[in-house]
Amino acid sequence: MSRPRRAVVTVAAAALAALLVTTGTPTPAHGHGDRHRAVHPELRRHLVAHYDFDHPLWSDPARERDLGRSGTTLDLVNGGAAMRVPDRAHRGSGRAVQTRQVDPAVAGNDDWKAGVYAPTGLPSLHAFNATAGASLLGWFKVLGDGPAPNSNSANPADRYNAIGLAGLLTGDSDGHGVRALLELINVDGELRLVALGRRLDGGESQTFAAVEDWRTLLPPGEWVFLAATFDFTDGSMALYRNGRPLDGFYTRTDDPWLVAGPGRHRSTATDPRGIKIGGSFPQDTREQNPCDCRMDSLMFLDRAVSARQIGKQYQYVTGGR
Template identity: 80%
Template structure:
């Protein structure tokens, strides 16, 4: 009998160990949160993260979130063809390709990505009444300027901006944002900017890079960008390859209304989504398409300090 009991005892012990381990272990992180992809100090604040190596099972035209929110995004119009074999940094896999498809037609066929809900996206609730936000990721420009404007009859008309990535406001039509990285016309000159809005329906503020955007984002070169938005005190910052970018604010006064006493937060509404590579992720209009590639897009619910932006860049590039 003792021989018969030993396997049962061993099995019971093994099961107990498995149960104990499963109870004690923290939730599993996705591929995007492996050490080579996300610096440990950023993981707690990482609301959404897209590395474009994780298609939704059974629906590869959608991408799974590797952050904590589980916010799935759509690869709009291009579907699986938008995942391309191009490494932004050593150890990365595929990248996202976005582009304008037909500049002569006011249609809805541009390649872009994101998610949209007119009632707000509950999984993005971390940006509801937030004091800070950071948007960062890798970008490779393939075009040399804003795309032809497909919404106007003039053959020489062009959009005034190139959309990179951002979080929408709680009342957005698919264009208005709380936190955005983009290239936009500032006083007649295209500039790399961080554009933010604290209050739904309120004024935006823009922090524009002083340096020529073509030197910051040379065509055909992968560049790591980050934009931070401190909604409590009104500060914004831009970073390129881990280093702060000199710039200036385009709006005078107090557009975010943070001069008064108390803690200042964004409007207490869930964002209506995320837009990547252009506006209107619900695919109702074409606006500001980006002829570019992107990888490891991260959306955090806090202001990442300069030393950790640099640490994240070094973490992904191996320059430690």
């Protein structure tokens, strides 16, 4: 009797595997510990989404699997599988994602970027609904020398005022507005590395800008570990480079997040509409702030983690280099 039972199990397993490939639902390629091998244990419980660009969706290599708990699959927009390039950001990495402007002279929708967008919000990102904080961490290699030519302008001399790195959209975003963002943006006439956050949908944003020159912080062709934290309870933000906090300043001295009054301050109780990486509008309806960059090990956490934890994460994957 044992032989028929084994045959039934084998057939059922094969049928299930075929169904998963057909439906595009990935099965884990690694055990839990291996899946989080590049994430410090103290950060794992807060890890909502994580992309290392070594895990294409089995049924569609133009999409990237989420190694975090949310299961939010990314689209590799316009470049598809060709956007994965062999480039090691740290000792445990393999491939990175390449983003770039394709044709600066045409107001088209062909720039390489990554992300996901849902006009009614993404339930998989519910951890950022009415959240007390958020953190963005990742490895970045900037290849360009400044903001790209503005393909939406008739003036060939016009350039964008920012370079998009990685961000979490608000619950009412058109594909550009963010709840939490890492980017390079013009601050009083000078490009700076910033953390930009918005607590309330439709509300004002606050920006925390690094003092140091962005070219020093992100030398062309060099992998750098960046992190930004957003505490919606008290309106504070912080920036980190290679595990160390950066000196910076807030661009506004008022209360754009409206946290001065009494009450429990959290983000708006809406699910984010998505994630954007290497530029805005992940739904590919417009080009904005493209980044000639490579990125790896992008992490989206539902807590404003501490400076000590960010330092530990950097040491964890670099071995203290």
